[in-house]
Amino acid sequence: EEEEEEEEEAGGPLERQKLLTLIRSSKSSESDVLKAIEELEPLDPSRGNAAVSPLLGGTWELIYSVNADAFSPLLNLPKAIRPKSLQLLGEDAALKVGRGRVAQVLDFPFAPLSLVLSSGTVPVATDPSMLEIFPPFRLELTVAKTNTFPIVEAGSDADFRSINARDSEAQAAPRNMYKQRYLDTTGNKGDIRISEVVSGDPVIVGSLFIHRRL
Secondary structure: OOOHHHHHHHHHHHHHHHHHHHHHHOOHHHHHHHHHHHHHHHOOOOOOOHHHHHHHHHEEEEEEEOOOOOOHHHOOOOOOOOOOEEEEEEEEHHHHHHHOOOEEEOOOOOOEEEEEEEEEEEOOEEEEEEEEEEEEEEEEEEEEEEEEEEEEEEEOOHHHHHOOOOOOOHHHHOOOEEEEEEEOOOOOOOOEEEEEEEEEEOOOOEEEEEEEEO
């Protein structure tokens, strides 16, 4: 499976291959990866327009993160029982959680269970690299891919952050903004996307994610 993933991810500039090599290596430091991202970002195929690109849509698997455990402690579980983290955008998200929304899905390896967190999303009019996240926020449990049970629904950022035990400062913070720092635009399996929370909930600001297209 790993060899197949490497074959799908192959290609592109040397800076891209360097980043992927670092991600695969257990010896790479976070600073090494962040430096490689900085070297790759100027070569962004979307030219800073990822948030409005139709190629942003799809199902993306998280392959590297900084501070992802601020979103879910489940991502800190041992690899054997750690859920696979997926992000659905565009039509893939519309089919699962409705149009104009984004879905974060945690698929558990030991049972036919998934946690699905969804929210509204829209490109920022003044910055085509930026996605704004807005309510309502919905957390659902899916069993055997067909049976869905609601867990939480929050109609505001403050309400959702309160449910997540955020303090008053975090509850009053503005909406979360996700900058799309890099987007491969082939539309093929193995494309990568780099995004970062640049404003909003102070607990997650600075969190960075690298996803690969499935």
